[in-house]
Amino acid sequence: MLIRYATRKDAQDIARIHVEAWRSGYKGIMPDEYLKSLSVKEKTRQWDEALATKGPGINRVVVLNGVISGFCVYGPARDDDLSNENAGELVALNISPDCWGQGLGTELAKQTVKSAHHYQWRSLYLWVLKENTRARRLYEQMGFSRQGREKFTTQLTGHELHEIRYVRQIPADSY
Numbered sequence: 001m002l003i004r005y006a007t008r009k010d011a012q013d014i015a016r017i018h019v020e021a022w023r024s025g026y027k028g029i030m031p032d033e034y035l036k037s038l039s040v041k042e043k044t045r046q047w048d049e050a051l052a053t054k055g056p057g058i059n060r061v062v063v064l065n066g067v068i069s070g071f072c073v074y075g076p077a078r079d080d081d082l083s084n085e086n087a088g089e090l091v092a093l094n095i096s097p098d099c100w101g102q103g104l105g106t107e108l109a110k111q112t113v114k115s116a117h118h119y120q121w122r123s124l125y126l127w128v129l130k131e132n133t134r135a136r137r138l139y140e141q142m143g144f145s146r147q148g149r150e151k152f153t154t155q156l157t158g159h160e161l162h163e164i165r166y167v168r169q170i171p172a173d174s175y
Contacts, residue, residue: 001062001063001064001104001107002062002063003060003061003062003063003107003108003111004060004061004063005058005059005060005061006051006059006060006061006071007051008048008051008052010047010051010061010068010071011044011047011048011051012040012044012047013061013067013068014043014047014059014061014068014071015040015041015043015044015046015047016040016043016096017068017069017070017071017094017095017096018038018043018047018071018094019038019039019040019043020096020097021094021095021096021097022035022038022094023035023036023038024097025094025097025132025134025135026129026132028131029129029131029132029161030156030157030159030161031157031158031159034156034157034158034159055075056075056076057073057074057075057091058073058074058075058115059071059072059073060072060073060108060111060112062095062104062107062108064099064102064104069095069096069098069099069104070093070094070095070096070099070104070105070108071092071093071094071108072090072092072093072094072108072109072111072112073090073091073092073093074088074089074090074091074112074115074124075088075089075091076088076089076119076121077089077121077125078091079125079165081149082123082125085122085123086120086121086122087121087122087123087124087125088112088115088116088119088121088123088124088125089124089125089126090109090112090124090125090126091126093105093108093109093112093126093135095108100134105138106138106141106142109138109139109142110142112124113142113143113168113170116170117170121170122169122170122172123167123168123169123170124144124167124168124170125144125147125165125166125167125168126139126144126165126166127151127163127164127165127166128163128164128166129161129162129163130150130162130163130164131162136166139166140166142168143168144166144167144168145166145167145168146164146165146166147164147165147166147167148165149164149165150162150163150164150165151163151165
């Protein structure tokens with residue numbers, strides 16, 4: 001297993017994983033018509049554009065047996081209440097459904113925590129769908145805890161999605 005920074009050459013593989021992971025992981029959580037509408041071609045275009053711009057997000061991929069099998073995106077906090085507190089955000093973590101249960105998500109999450117130390121973030125947070133119990137278990141095993149902050153959005157699917165925020169403190173003495 002290898003974890004490395006993503007490049008534009010990875011856009012199609014990331015897009016494929018993005019679509020497959022969402023279709024499998026969010027089945028029964030997000031509307032079927034939305035999940036069916038996800039397009040690898042469109043996601044490839046979006047990922048190519050995102051990887052071409054050197055924005056604040058850091059993109060990593062995990063390679064297993066020579067094949068990109070997952071990705072994560074993290075960066076400085078975007079939430080107003082944490083943006084001035086030297087916090088980081090795990091924006092996305094997706095693993096190919098064929099590789100679920102093999103520890104790839106755990107390894108990507110560990111890499112993100114190591115990066116939090118590097119950037120001297122005091123905490124690392126993420127938003128997860130309340131109904132996504134598989135992801136919530138992973139984050140809880142990684143030391144994240146439910147913070148109590150919640151939000152409801154219809155922006156993505158046109159249907160209400162319930163998200164909850166998880167936070168992991170990064171001890172100052174670990175820098």
